[in-house]
Amino acid sequence: MQMPEPDRGVIGRKREIIADLQEILPQESVIYDEDELRAYENDGLTAYRQIPLIVVLPETTDQVSQVLQYCHENSIKVVPRGAGTSLSGGALPLEDGIVLGLGKFNQILETDFENRCVVAQPGVTNLGITNAVEHAGFYYAPDPSSQIACSIGGNVAENSGGVHCLKYGLTTNNLLGLKVVLIDGSILEIGGKHLDSEGYDLLGLMTGSEGLLGVVTEVTVRILQKPASARAVLLGFETSEAAGDCVASVIAEGIIPGGMEMMDRPAIHAAEDFVKAGYPLDVDALLIVELDGPPVEVDHLLERVSEIAKTHGAVYNRISESDEERARFWAGRKAAFPAVGRLSPDYYCMDGTIPRNKLPHVLTRMREMSEHYGLGVVNVFHAGDGNLHPLIMYDANKPGDLEKAEEFGGDILTLCVEVGGVLTGEHGVGVEKRDLMGSMFSEIDLNQQQRVKCAFDPDSLLNPGKVFPQLHRCAELGRMHIHRGQLPFPDIPRF
């Protein structure tokens, strides 16, 4: 993973930049002491670390605007950061760049039930949105595993998903409006409480753009009423292929479960050892299928799902009889990652997505690859969405093991693309999958993506080195001519 050459000039001007930023922000909001900076050296992709030049912690949109305008005028790179839980290195700092942390944007600004939405600052946690409205029976649907920690602004940047996205959609399907600051300091208001919007859909475009197009300082999300009831069923199968076929059949019947998760044998054992979820230990694959809605609908659908499972040879079927039991079923799934941590000194969590009916084929191929590399792989994933999270087990202290794990991971993602899938479901590309983008996109696609980047950030100061394999200079792509020292859009002509 190669990052762009750091700008020695900027590093040499560190003192001066600190002083300038202290003109914009309160003293305590500009962090430059190496010990304090270390807290920001990585995100959830801990294999990569880099101490940033400076960290700033603004608390108003106006401050963000001033910081970005300053960085723009002085050609300083900026890495936006939410809660730092990215699993793809989306918030990995740069030696010659500022980290713009949004931790102080931690207020719920408005709960509006008549328009069924919440307006929040980007540093509010995902669960914080639900906490603000659950007294009235509402919740915010997308639920990443990290939901107690991850920020709603980070969710927008990564278009985060979760167990319930099968039925309720990803972040982009639950987002209504954004306030965004562009690299030149200008402030865009995108969308709002209303349905749809005229003009190009910048709301969609910003979502999942991984901090490369702008910095979000306000988020309006849709909330939903909690379902009247929910029950889950554990379905055990003798092969992962049979479980995969069952998933495809449930969907083909038109049933959309609240969640439909799959675990393979190693995952089942690891989770059961760890939290005693009540999983069967003599099956090769386990599905957890949750149905939600009015009790009578839930009962009816559970019956249909059980029948479908039977035709696919399910050897185990247990329906939760209480909310406690349902919570226990999920506890195993949610503890699967740490549980795998007990099996192996290190693991590498992948995130690819495939068309649902390709599950059996991909699972078989992954098993062959595991033998080829001599590294174990544990599968825990959002089966209903076709969103895989293979955990590759390795030992970082064993020379060459990490490299082997990364190669194995690359092969898995390449396979996902081969069968008509994509490199990521919900973790983003970041630095992790950047160098694989060429396997997914044609040159035409990548150039068009880059033209969009140029329309927002022509100098590539926002989160450079992430998502795209190598940045074209906008000037080359668009035959744009930038005069030395002249800003790319200093005085915008009036309409």
Place this chain on the structure above:
Amino acid sequence: MQMPEPDRGVIGRKREIIADLQEILPQESVIYDEDELRAYENDGLTAYRQIPLIVVLPETTDQVSQVLQYCHENSIKVVPRGAGTSLSGGALPLEDGIVLGLGKFNQILETDFENRCVVAQPGVTNLGITNAVEHAGFYYAPDPSSQIACSIGGNVAENSGGVHCLKYGLTTNNLLGLKVVLIDGSILEIGGKHLDSEGYDLLGLMTGSEGLLGVVTEVTVRILQKPASARAVLLGFETSEAAGDCVASVIAEGIIPGGMEMMDRPAIHAAEDFVKAGYPLDVDALLIVELDGPPVEVDHLLERVSEIAKTHGAVYNRISESDEERARFWAGRKAAFPAVGRLSPDYYCMDGTIPRNKLPHVLTRMREMSEHYGLGVVNVFHAGDGNLHPLIMYDANKPGDLEKAEEFGGDILTLCVEVGGVLTGEHGVGVEKRDLMGSMFSEIDLNQQQRVKCAFDPDSLLNPGKVFPQLHRCAELGRMHIHRGQLPFPDIPRF
């Protein structure tokens, strides 16, 4: 409504251009005879007419690519056209431009139940998608009133909605993938059958871009299982304000009806006279609320909706007792536009969206405006979404009446923006609302929108004069320097 000055040079080269296009396409696919061209002179916004220079009817992506590449190289403007049902003039031709009609792209390419999607060519009608899958109990959710005629490609271009979008989302929420040809002839594959995608969300960006960014030649949409049952209730109120309050309360309770439509007194009477839907004639406002799902859930929710309506003073409540009766309730709603056509020689259908809780205020203000202009207004709209469709009644043969109607319409849309809404819900901006975009967007917003346009179509050859009030030259905006005669991105540098 001012359009850009036509390019006399292009008009003068008409013969030569016809010959060139006949090299790319079969003879019969290049239309240039004035009588035949007249069939394309307007779309659903019939107040505006313009005979195009030439119409081409390609039938493969490759042909579209060659046509666009030719137009790009020869600076010829292109207006893409689906079924021509746009109500905002999105497919209004240009005197100096080619209309690229997609009527020959009329095949369903694939129905895939395991991945719950349909792959279709853009000229397939909206209802054609449902027709292709209903034998298996599935349907395509967004349902514009024009669904028997409008094309799925046009739905993508306008991000079309419909009665059921309250619960099931607009086109953008039901779209999975696109094949798009850019103005330089390059072909992009965006999204697919899988969940989400890496890179910037070009799928979202293309949706609703009104033919200004590219030409869609293949569409992959999500299909849904038909709900187990559906019932509708008619709720009558003594004032539109009370009905508006009731809508806000239903939503605030967390209930999401399949559809929630509102009609005011003139609309009720016109529809009842026309189709005998069984509407009460002594109320000022009527809500049609449809609940769908398992029968027991539907019954329960109908009861809750009725209770809420009662607290808002509903004076009429009738629940459909059969599918025939439910169909009759809807027949009135669906016939409301032609029914108004019997009341007034002409009417002008508006399309603004407001936050749901602003309904009562906006309805009152509209009544005041109606008195001020001396023109009647009939309201039939998607109340649950806050998507208004006021029909302004006028007489085109009465001098000054059309201008008054347009001014009245402009005032309504400006009011929508004032209360935090937007200029369009589902009809698009087109030429109709183009000059109002400045009331919605700041200069910063508009410039950023234009930068996005420049990233796709720097010479502004695709559907110029639509959506945006006046186009900046990309060169000015981005300090882009285009040499005379040199193409904006002729040789794309390799990664």
